[in-house]
Amino acid sequence: KNRFVNRVVSSMFNTVANKKIAILGFAFKKDTGDTRETPAIDVCKGLLGDKANLSIYDPQVSEDQIRKDLSMKKFGWDHPGHLQLLSPSAGDIKQLSVVW
Template sequence: MFNTVSGKKIAILGFSFKKDTGDTRETPAIDVCRGLLSDKAQLVIYDPQVPEAQMIKDLSTPKFHWDQPASTIHISEDVVKQSVKVVHGAYEAAKDAHAICILTEWDEFRSLDYQKIYNNMPKPAYMFDGSNVVDVAKLREIGFIVYSIGKPLDPWLKDMPAIA
């Protein structure tokens, strides 16, 4: 994303630990969101079952890493409230987003109209699929730059300096 997410709108689809639950204990979404917030990204989060209050609490509560205490990222509740917006739908989250991060494998994310989503995003449009729920080839045909866990990069991305 041109080596920075500062000031960019990132849509987070899914915050719970796994689909069909509102459980956020040990969800990787907390660490991903904290990392993005520490890099000054603006987050718009949608999860069908996790309440906004739980997301704000999870993102602003210090997390102790017993094996690496110096790596703890603390984001104040004020920063979280300024930089995070919780919405009630995937399309609302993705509208005008520079990138989309799918962090929970909710079934509804498999059947979204990604052409519609792409049309409402600035270009280049990025998709980070941390749950392997999307058809990477179809998204690339639409025009997305797609990063998906365990799947190869677009061939032209392999030679980019930020990737190596």
């Protein structure tokens, strides 16, 4: 997970600060809202730690669940994410912007 974050950062000229990155899919597996032990949590927290702005989309996962998962402390260096609705949701679409 950390290696993936490092690859993303290095491919974006070694910084993701203030860059907008889309996360398409947040759940553990396809067609489920189960976020237990999903790698997306650690990836998002790693990118947020590097000051990236994230837009997260997963039609199966509620906005509240994403907020809860990103604000839960797993390690001492974790910081809670602050989520803002980007635009009104249409149907089941949840589009969030994580502002760090």
